[in-house]
Amino acid sequence: MVFEKQEMKLSEARILVYLSQVDKPFKFARMISTKLEIGYNYTLEILKSMIEKGWLSVELDCTKKYYSVKQISLIIIAKELIKRGRQSKLPAE
DSSP states (O other): OOOOOOEEOHHHHHHHHHHHHSOGGGOSHHHHHHHHTOOHHHHHHHHHHHHHHTOEEEEEETTEEEEEESOHHHHHHHHHHHHHTSOEEOOOO
């Protein structure tokens, strides 16, 4: 998949790293919001934008949506961003 240069926000990076470290029962919006201490409505907005960017996939299971990261390279970039603590550009592939 080819990415245009897209900005990654710190909150997006935190979500990507969180999703890479937990099992499926903890990958739904309310749990992400609670564990990362991000407002629920803001978490929903972030998740929606990340899906539109092609960074996340969604799996429906009964009444919950579970999120997962599509590419490992995004996790590496997210970890670097968290270390630096500021916005970054994704490299074009």
